[in-house]
Amino acid sequence: MTEINKTVLLTGAAGDIGTRLRPLLLSRYSRIILSDLQEITDLADRESFQKGDLVDKNAMDDICKGVDAIVHLGGQSVEGDWDTVNHCNIQGMFTLMEAAHQAGVERLVFASSNHAIGMYSRNRRICVDSKVRPDSRYGLSKAFGEALCSLYADKHGMRCLSIRIGNVADKPLDLRRLSMWIHIEDLFQLIQIGVEHPDLHNEIVFGCSQNDRSFWDNGPAFRLGYRPKHKAEDHVVHAMTNQKETGPDAIGDNFQGGTFSSAEFDGDLERIRWS
Numbered sequence: 326m327t328e329i330n331k332t333v334l335l336t337g338a339a340g341d342i343g344t345r346l347r348p349l350l351l352s353r354y355s356r357i358i359l360s361d362l363q364e365i366t367d368l369a370d371r372e373s374f375q376k377g378d379l380v381d382k383n384a385m386d387d388i389c390k391g392v393d394a395i396v397h398l399g400g401q402s403v404e405g406d407w408d409t410v411n412h413c414n415i416q417g418m419f420t421l422m423e424a425a426h427q428a429g430v431e432r433l434v435f436a437s438s439n440h441a442i443g444m445y446s447r448n449r450r451i452c453v454d455s456k457v458r459p460d461s462r463y464g465l466s467k468a469f470g471e472a473l474c475s476l477y478a479d480k481h482g483m484r485c486l487s488i489r490i491g492n493v494a495d496k497p498l499d500l501r502r503l504s505m506w507i508h509i510e511d512l513f514q515l516i517q518i519g520v521e522h523p524d525l526h527n528e529i530v531f532g533c534s535q536n537d538r539s540f541w542d543n544g545p546a547f548r549l550g551y552r553p554k555h556k557a558e559d560h561v562v563h564a565m566t567n568q569k570e571t572g573p574d575a576i577g578d579n580f581q582g583g584t585f586s587s588a589e590f591d592g593d594l595e596r597i598r599w600s
């Protein structure tokens with residue numbers, strides 16, 4: 326891949342997706358700044374590490390200096406209590422965004438999540454214009470992040486891409502993931518669109534590979550040039566074998582968000598199932 330001269334900041338770099346992304350980012354961009362609360366020591370030549378708490382404005386101001394694009398994976402990546410989700414994903418992302426704006430960072434790629442729309446029935450095929458329907462406090466924080474991107478794109482001219490990531494793994498893990506799995510190389514393709522596409526203003530796309538059972542119409546991603554290479558159906562035996570072991574979830578199996586939707590559920594299943 327041709328290397329291009331850009332400094333990319335990767336937040337949440339020590340996590341699973343961050344670790345998978347590092348070699349791909351290195352294959353394309355000249356300088357990668359890795360940031361996380363957990364120290365990363367196995368640095369490659371063009372990688373550097375800056376420890377930073379997302380809610381620490383001084384640290385974020387420092388980290389954003391000289392950065393062309395941010396790939397924001399950092400924060401809380403699963404459901405948590407409100408204080409945790411609020412601290413990491415609401416206050417943290419706001420602090421990062423403000424620091425990025427003040428430092429003149431041109432682009433931000435936000436790792437949003439399928440859980441921003443997880444209360445949709447699996448019978449529904451939705452598009453990015455469908456209203457948000459979070460399945461958890463975590464999903465709610467991702468909807469906030471998408472709105473924050475909209476604000477900073479419209480008001481401050483930042484170019485933003487929110488990727489509603491399904492599930493990143495080597496293979497789809499179960500029946501639900503056959504609909505929303507994404508291979509890391511396909512995710513990287515979407516990230517490249519966020520970092521490089523000349524006409525990007527603010528877009529939301531679904532982060533899924535070429536999945537026959539997708540719940541999502543990913544038109545905006547395709548219009549931006551996304552051409553996923555990996556297919557969930559190639560791993561159907563693996564996914565269904567795992568599914569048998571997991572067993573049913575009477576509530577979660579109705580919803581796109583799965584166990585995130587069924588956790589703490591005491592709503593009216595009949596009323597929402599078809600809405």
Ligand code: 15L
Pocket residue numbers: 402403438439440490491492582
């Ligand atoms: C997510 O947003 C989480 O970060 C990840 O850990 C998985 O739970 C994924 O969604 C999923 O829905 O499979």
